[in-house]
Amino acid sequence: MYNLVIDIGNTFSKVALFDKRELCELHIVRDIDPKALSTLISDKGISNAIMSTVRPDTGLEDFLEKNFKYLEFSTSLTGLIxxxxxxxxxxxxxxxxxxxxxxxxxxxxxxxxxxxxxxxxxxxxxxxxxxxxxxxxxxxxxxxxxxxxxxxxxxxxxxxxxxxxxxxxxxxxxxxxxxxxxxxxxxxxxxxxxxxxxxxxxxxxxxxxxxxxxxxxxxxxxxxxxxxxxxxxxxxxxxxxxxxxx
CATH class of the missing domain: 3.30.420.40 (ATPase, nucleotide binding domain)
Known part of the structure; x- marks a missing residue:
């Protein structure tokens, strides 16, 4: 089972799949929404998901919460640094x-x-x-x-x-x-x-x-x-x- 990792920047978005700590698949796109994301990750066998975004609500968070074990990423998460x-x-x-x-x-x-x-x-x-x-x-x-x-x-x-x-x-x-x-x-x-x-x-x-x-x-x-x-x-x-x- 893969980890779905999404990084939404000001200009581009990255959608990645990790098998444990190995980066197996990477897509760099201009825009991403639930429909586009569904196409990219169709039948990939994903368990966990996380997202970092600098943009306003993209609608992705609801999609991730409904379909995967979604971990909301924030700077309040402790124990890492x-x-x-x-x-x-x-x-x-x-x-x-x-x-x-x-x-x-x-x-x-x-x-x-x-x-x-x-x-x-x-x-x-x-x-x-x-x-x-x-x-x-x-x-x-x-x-x-x-x-x-x-x-x-x-x-x-x-x-x-x-x-x-x-x-x-x-x-x-x-x-x-x-x-x-x-x-x-x-x-x-x-x-x-x-x-x-x-x-x-x-x-x-x-x-x-x-x-x-x-x-x-x-x-x-x-x-x-x-x-x-x-x-x-x-x-x-x-x-x-x-x-x-x-």
Whole structure:
């Protein structure tokens, strides 16, 4: 019997099936509702289900409660990590799931989780599973959209992962330099700051733009510490199922 794990983000949704701790099937879709979900998981033999969502009610929770052993995921669930966040009720479920996943994948290690999605989140969890918080920053596409939306003449651009120059020589390349080099300097600055206190830290990358950061950091002094774990949020959610059912 499978565990059904759903992660609904701002842009995409992930629907995954785990056989115990093995990820067996993954679907990434723009939108998901009960009908679409039924099609994806038809005749899959699912027992447990869990969901993390950053969107308003999708109607999925009722569907999951009626059809499976559904575990409602929230930051009030205890025993997985030591959550010291001052306002746990405002903590994004994707951030919480990611640090739970990091605590499992990198057991006993200090870990900085960088989730590069619509927003970029930096969350630190130490080797004793203590989580205090982190940082939230605009994501890459959000930065391009903001420059276009809040100015009169700047065009709407999209990421160019092949762009490498330090300095732009026209409007387009100047914007590429500002956003993509700016992000590189930002992430390296965060990492350097954490490394000053935790020199043996692991850097876990996940999220839709993780490939961009992976490329950038592979050419940095932090390369040996970088671990790409694209399904970290899903892994964390699956660990919650195991914690409450094993």
């Amino acid at each position: 030591n959550n010291h966040y001052k306002t746990p009720q405002t903590l994004g479920l994707d951030r919480y799931a990611a640090v739970v996943g990091a605590a499992y994948v990198f057991q006993g290690a200090n870990c900085l989780v960088i989730d590069a999605g619509t927003c970029i989140t930096y969350d630190f969890i130490d080797g004793n599973k203590n989580y205090y918080g982190g940082s939230i920053s605009p994501g890459m596409n959000m930065r391009y959209k903001a420059m276009h939306t809040f100015t009169g003449k700047l065009p709407l651009l999209y990421p160019d992962l092949d762009y490498r120059a330090e300095m732009g020589n026209d409007t387009r390349t100047s914007m590429l330099s500002g956003v993509q080099n700016g992000l590189r300097y930002e992430v390296e600055g965060f990492i350097r700051s954490y490394f000053s206190t935790y020199p043996n830290m692991v850097i876990a990358l996940c999220g839709g733009d993780a490939d961009f950061f992976d490329r950038q950091l592979k050419n940095s002094i932090f390369a040996q510490s970088v671990k790409a774990v694209p399904d970290l949020v899903l892994i964390g959610l699956n660990e919650v199922i195991h914690h409450y059912n094993d």
